Amino acid sequence: MSLLKFLGFGEAEPSDVERDTETVHRIVNELEQLDPDKARYLAAFAYVLGRVAHADQCFSDEEVAVMTRFVLELGHIPEAQAVLVVKIARSQNELFGSTEDFLVTRQFKEMSTEAQRRELLDCLFAVSAADDSISSAEENRIRQTASELGIDRVEFTKARAAYSDKREVIQAFRKSVG
Numbered sequence: 001m002s003l004l005k006f007l008g009f010g011e012a013e014p015s016d017v018e019r020d021t022e023t024v025h026r027i028v029n030e031l032e033q034l035d036p037d038k039a040r041y042l043a044a045f046a047y048v049l050g051r052v053a054h055a056d057q058c059f060s061d062e063e064v065a066v067m068t069r070f071v072l073e074l075g076h077i078p079e080a081q082a083v084l085v086v087k088i089a090r091s092q093n094e095l096f097g098s099t100e101d102f103l104v105t106r107q108f109k110e111m112s113t114e115a116q117r118r119e120l121l122d123c124l125f126a127v128s129a130a131d132d133s134i135s136s137a138e139e140n141r142i143r144q145t146a147s148e149l150g151i152d153r154v155e156f157t158k159a160r161a162a163y164s165d166k167r168e169v170i171q172a173f174r175k176s177v178g
Contacts, residue, residue, distance in 0.1 A: 046089035055141035062130035
């Protein structure tokens with residue numbers, strides 16, 4: 001807080017609702033019956049999943065299915081709501097991805113614990129591997145997202161190791177050797 005704000009001058013700190021990006025706000029509105037903090041968390045979570053799924057400029061059916069499963073399981077919401085959340089997150093990624101990516105990821109970082117951020121990292125790899133291949137674009141997007149979430153290189157490398165056989169670079173190497 002700035003000294004001027006502390007002394008009662010200047011604008012007040014924005015509320016969570018005022019800080020919401022358009023993406024988060026739109027999804028939260030669709031989840032009105034949920035606790036607002038839980039809805040905000042799910043909105044940001046789904047958007048970041050979509051950010052990685054869309055790194056190669058398309059969403060495969062497999063990626064969308066995995067995104068929906070994670071939102072359903074981690075959000076403990078009905079399937080119809082999970083489908084809607086993913087659909088909106090997907091749409092927002094296609095429309096506003098370049099402008100919202102960092103903002104939504106930063107918002108997720110602010111509202112999550114370290115364990116939740118590591119869980120999201122694992123989910124990012126699972127989504128990108130859903131079609132049996134992690135492209136270089138997807139891997140770079142995951143690396144960038146992990147950095148924005150404050151996840152260090154060691155944790156990133158551990159998470160990536162579980163999906164080594166799905167990485168395009170590894171698959172290409174194996175084909176060239178074998």
